[in-house]
Amino acid sequence: MELELKIKKEDPSLDWKYNHETDACFDIQSNVDMIIPARGKEIIPTGVSLSIPDGFMVQIKPRSGLSAKHGIETGAGVIDSDYTGEIRIVLFNHSDQDYMINKYDRIAQAELRPVYKAKFIEVEELEETERGAKRFGSSGK
Numbered sequence: 001m002e003l004e005l006k007i008k009k010e011d012p013s014l015d016w017k018y019n020h021e022t023d024a025c026f027d028i029q030s031n032v033d034m035i036i037p038a039r040g041k042e043i044i045p046t047g048v049s050l051s052i053p054d055g056f057m058v059q060i061k062p063r064s065g066l067s068a069k070h071g072i073e074t075g076a077g078v079i080d081s082d083y084t085g086e087i088r089i090v091l092f093n094h095s096d097q098d099y100m101i102n103k104y105d106r107i108a109q110a111e112l113r114p115v116y117k118a119k120f121i122e123v124e125e126l127e128e129t130e131r132g133a134k135r136f137g138s139s140g141k
Contacts, residue, residue: 003053005112010047010086013104025061025109028089034101036072036093044089044107052081052112059111060089066107071095074108081115 007016011031018026031047052058060077067073071094079087089108093099101107131138 003056003112005053006051008049008051014047015104016048025111027063027106028060028087028108028110030089030101030103030105030107032101033103036091036099036101038093038096038098041075041090041092042101044091044101046087046089048087049084050079050087051084052079054081055115056081057113057115058087059113061109061111063106063109070099072099072107079110 009016014029014031016026016028028046028048031045034042034044036042050058058079060074060079062072062074073092073094075090075092091101091107
């Protein structure tokens, strides 16, 4: 399925795209040079704004290479359809080394996702399940 996603770029050289036809996510580039300090975080400007169709959202996700090789992860990952300002990416550096982001580096990826609204129904009790109220680690693995 394909939907139109209108994009406004401060710099025409920014190239947000799917790299392969089968990709689930499109890449997001940095619009600045910036150092993410070791064990720190930065908010990276992208120079891009989107018009997201009603009934959809964009979810920001880490790039696997940055995560696995350099400990760079994303945060604050939901962009609602009514937000039309510049997309800024929160990046955390979980490593012990500063990490340099260069302008045009691919710093995150994003997925266009449908939004399902919940209708909240207050009840006195919930249905019983095998797990019930068992918390973290309850599966024994």
